[in-house]
Amino acid sequence: MPPAPVGWQSVHAEVLRRIRSREWLPGALIPNETDLAAEFGCARATVSRALRELADAGLLTRRRKAGTHVALNPVRKATLQIPVIHEEIEARGGTYGYALIGRETAQPPLQVRSALGLAAADPLLHLRALHLSDGAPYAYEDRWVNPQAVPALLDVDLERVSANAWLVRNVPYTRGQLILSAATADADTAEILRCAPGDALFLAERTTWTGDRPITWVRQSYPPGHRLATEL
Amino acid sequence: MPPAPVGWQSVHAEVLRRIRSREWLPGALIPNETDLAAEFGCARATVSRALRELADAGLLTRRRKAGTHVALNPVRKATLQIPVIHEEIEARGGTYGYALIGRETAQPPLQVRSALGLAAADPLLHLRALHLSDGAPYAYEDRWVNPQAVPALLDVDLERVSANAWLVRNVPYTRGQLILSAATADADTAEILRCAPGDALFLAERTTWTGDRPITWVRQSYPPGHRLATEL
DNA sequence: CAGTGGTCTAGACCACGGT
DNA sequence: CCGTGGTCTAGACCACTGT
Numbered sequence: 001m002p003p004a005p006v007g008w009q010s011v012h013a014e015v016l017r018r019i020r021s022r023e024w025l026p027g028a029l030i031p032n033e034t035d036l037a038a039e040f041g042c043a044r045a046t047v048s049r050a051l052r053e054l055a056d057a058g059l060l061t062r063r064r065k066a067g068t069h070v071a072l073n074p075v076r077k078a079t080l081q082i083p084v085i086h087e088e089i090e091a092r093g094g095t096y097g098y099a100l101i102g103r104e105t106a107q108p109p110l111q112v113r114s115a116l117g118l119a120a121a122d123p124l125l126h127l128r129a130l131h132l133s134d135g136a137p138y139a140y141e142d143r144w145v146n147p148q149a150v151p152a153l154l155d156v157d158l159e160r161v162s163a164n165a166w167l168v169r170n171v172p173y174t175r176g177q178l179i180l181s182a183a184t185a186d187a188d189t190a191e192i193l194r195c196a197p198g199d200a201l202f203l204a205e206r207t208t209w210t211g212d213r214p215i216t217w218v219r220q221s222y223p224p225g226h227r228l229a230t231e232l
Numbered sequence: 233m234p235p236a237p238v239g240w241q242s243v244h245a246e247v248l249r250r251i252r253s254r255e256w257l258p259g260a261l262i263p264n265e266t267d268l269a270a271e272f273g274c275a276r277a278t279v280s281r282a283l284r285e286l287a288d289a290g291l292l293t294r295r296r297k298a299g300t301h302v303a304l305n306p307v308r309k310a311t312l313q314i315p316v317i318h319e320e321i322e323a324r325g326g327t328y329g330y331a332l333i334g335r336e337t338a339q340p341p342l343q344v345r346s347a348l349g350l351a352a353a354d355p356l357l358h359l360r361a362l363h364l365s366d367g368a369p370y371a372y373e374d375r376w377v378n379p380q381a382v383p384a385l386l387d388v389d390l391e392r393v394s395a396n397a398w399l400v401r402n403v404p405y406t407r408g409q410l411i412l413s414a415a416t417a418d419a420d421t422a423e424i425l426r427c428a429p430g431d432a433l434f435l436a437e438r439t440t441w442t443g444d445r446p447i448t449w450v451r452q453s454y455p456p457g458h459r460l461a462t463e464l
Numbered sequence: 465c466a467g468t469g470g471t472c473t474a475g476a477c478c479a480c481g482g483t
Numbered sequence: 484c485c486g487t488g489g490t491c492t493a494g495a496c497c498a499c500t501g502t
Contacts, residue, residue, distance in 0.1 A: 032486085043472060044475095045472075062488065064479070064486085064489080065483090066482065066486095066488095067486085073315075077314070078314055079312075168306070172251070176463065177461065178463075178464055180412060182435075182458075183456070199416065200415050202413055202414040203414075208464070222414075229410065229412075230409070232405075232438070264467085280471090281491095284470090295469080295499085295500075295501090296467080297466080297468050297500045297502090298468075299467085299469085
């Protein structure tokens, strides 16, 4: 019988086991790639692949010459999926609805200007919309779009297609920022979301650029009870 | 002069450029690894590495025999860093402080029992603590620990070392869940965080297991103004 | 069945950064 | 300086899956 096949996943699993079992303590130097390859009976590239994955996951720290150490503070990384709301709702089994509340060209407030890095007070396209799940308010969306970066959006029938969906498909971004926070509902927002003024809303603010050209700033407000969950 | 050196990063960059420039449209089939390797003048493994990174990032969809396609919905993934609060505060330039508010053994509420998957009403260690930045309340922590999974924690001087820090260093977890949400502050929490009752708090609830054995459930409440930011 | 991605190998050279 | 990780190569075999 030949020896059990050694793949990078089995090396990954074994190293992970040694870390979790505290056989290799936090901060400890582990054997170098060549030695591990000899021990596991595989090529160095295979060990390299396994250790790279563990380093990406934050469990190992790797430096040339210094070697590979077990991370002192296993960085807890959580990967959030930020789906298009349309799909987020249908994934939960709801029926998606969309209502455009307002569409105008206006001067953005300071918060939006600074987030987008716009110095001049150029007017932006201001869109307000409500996403619905089974007819009930799901999220209120307050969006500012730079028309210079997305001239074609002006010709889109935003009553039928949400700006969200259209932008995702038509304007690739190269950089984006996401900020999560909480805030109490003001009277207007409460009415739109059909909750009480003062209720705690979950906010997700996204800013996106292509290169150094700002595309859009959007704040989605979720009514009480909304949860954003992820596995660690 | 030899041709410019081709590394997987340059292949990555060029493929990314073609996707963003819409040279390769969403849904389109792109050339296979062998052809791309020939085009770029490098080994197939180099192309493979580049395409794998892009697939991991959600920009490409790869299936054997079907080939590699540009993703229709570039999944917007956000990787959140969940640091130990101690470091989170010091990274912002603040001085960390910690105060234990309560420590008792008690029956957990239903929410905690179900999150941990505990059927029997075994008593858990209940810890309440306040994290401070420069003396000001930074986050209120409500934690329930399964003493059967972590007997050694009973001997730790929790006045000096936060349970958070101790657990991170001493109890590796194999599975965890993170839930982010918003809620209004009740009277007790408001007093602890020195904010007004009814203020919107940002909540982060974490549940962790080793194997199928529950370790701890913790809810950290952040006062108004707290933001969790990440790059996309 | 056959095309494509997924992986392994053995060897090589290079870049970084402790010593 | 020189050990260590980072990467590339050319070739090979395998696993999955659409046809």
